Amino acid sequence: MYGDEDAILVKSFKLGDEKAFDHLFEKYQLALYSICYRYTRNSEDARELIHDIFIKVYNNLKKFNEKCRFFTWLYRITVNTCISFKRKEHRKEITDIPEYKTDTMPMEERIRMKKAIDDALTKLPDRQRMVFILRNYDGYKFDEIGEIMSITTGTAKANYHHAIKKLRIFLKDWV
Numbered sequence: 001m002y003g004d005e006d007a008i009l010v011k012s013f014k015l016g017d018e019k020a021f022d023h024l025f026e027k028y029q030l031a032l033y034s035i036c037y038r039y040t041r042n043s044e045d046a047r048e049l050i051h052d053i054f055i056k057v058y059n060n061l062k063k064f065n066e067k068c069r070f071f072t073w074l075y076r077i078t079v080n081t082c083i084s085f086k087r088k089e090h091r092k093e094i095t096d097i098p099e100y101k102t103d104t105m106p107m108e109e110r111i112r113m114k115k116a117i118d119d120a121l122t123k124l125p126d127r128q129r130m131v132f133i134l135r136n137y138d139g140y141k142f143d144e145i146g147e148i149m150s151i152t153t154g155t156a157k158a159n160y161h162h163a164i165k166k167l168r169i170f171l172k173d174w175v
Helices: 002-014 018-040 043-063 070-089 107-122 126-136 142-149 153-170
Strands: none
Touching: 002 018, 002 043, 002 070, 018 043, 018 070, 018 126, 043 070, 070 126, 070 142, 107 153, 126 142, 126 153, 142 153
């Protein structure tokens, strides 16, 4: 369903309909912001990344191969932009926390746990962190992650496995 709508919007944009691009932006900006925020843990950086991503999309959409799925192409640009941003910034890498059952936990304990998870995630290599985010937060299957990140399904699984293994060690007091 979404693929058909995306294909129509892409084709319209290629034919000169600027509003088609606006529709694509509106449709995907929140999902992409979520990925960027989880990757950077900074709302200003996430907004800057969204801006950069959509400039890249706008500038390259006329060259987009319509045989590919638009959202896969868009998410690949997002992943690559996030990774490039972190390399350029040479800053400590931070992402969001995994979803743990915290509804019965006191607020102070939740805050401490969130900090511990944030600290643990900063220690993951870029690729492992992104696979973890795409799998746990966005619900992608490993073959989709492989396609988005231009890696094999096996590599996506291996990166996820290594990320989980490392997080268990880093969070041994919480799990």
